[in-house]
Amino acid sequence: MAEEIIQNFGSKEAAYSNIILKIKALIGNEKDPIANLANVSAALKEAFNFLWVGFYFVKENELVLGPFQGPIACTRIQKGHGVCGKSWEDSKLIIVENIDEFSGHIACSSASKSEIVVPLIQDSKVIAVIDVDSNEIATFDQVDAHYLNQLCEWLVTIM
Numbered sequence: 001m002a003e004e005i006i007q008n009f010g011s012k013e014a015a016y017s018n019i020i021l022k023i024k025a026l027i028g029n030e031k032d033p034i035a036n037l038a039n040v041s042a043a044l045k046e047a048f049n050f051l052w053v054g055f056y057f058v059k060e061n062e063l064v065l066g067p068f069q070g071p072i073a074c075t076r077i078q079k080g081h082g083v084c085g086k087s088w089e090d091s092k093l094i095i096v097e098n099i100d101e102f103s104g105h106i107a108c109s110s111a112s113k114s115e116i117v118v119p120l121i122q123d124s125k126v127i128a129v130i131d132v133d134s135n136e137i138a139t140f141d142q143v144d145a146h147y148l149n150q151l152c153e154w155l156v157t158i159m
């Protein structure tokens, strides 16, 4: 469980710092975005035992599924739809403590209970979002927001 992983590092902050360092070392000079985001998805999922971690790319005014780890997910999401489409539309990070309370939430997996979506912004435009799902209520807080945002700010520099 995520709690055990966090306990191993002493805090969620330390766990994120550690995995972000590992991700940067793992990516090194690799420039291929699919390869890199595939490994980012795997690294985060493994580190925290999240239900689903993955990316959607903005392509021709839709979000299209990119590299991910976890259960099968919906392939396309319209602007403003679901948590991902809303994060894209508003260029804002969104934390959903309970997906049942988010109007318009798109349920790709019935096991998903809470979620965080962070936009990847390049030259003031959202080019992708990272979506992280948990099978527990209220998994995500400002610590996840801070570190996932920091990771995304770095990822856009290598994409």
Ligand code: SME
Residues within 6 Å of the ligand: 052, 073, 074, 077, 081, 082, 083, 084, 085, 104, 105, 106, 107, 108, 109, 112, 115, 131, 133
């Ligand atoms: N729940 C998301 C859809 C993507 S899946 O969870 C992987 C949403 O509401 O946008």
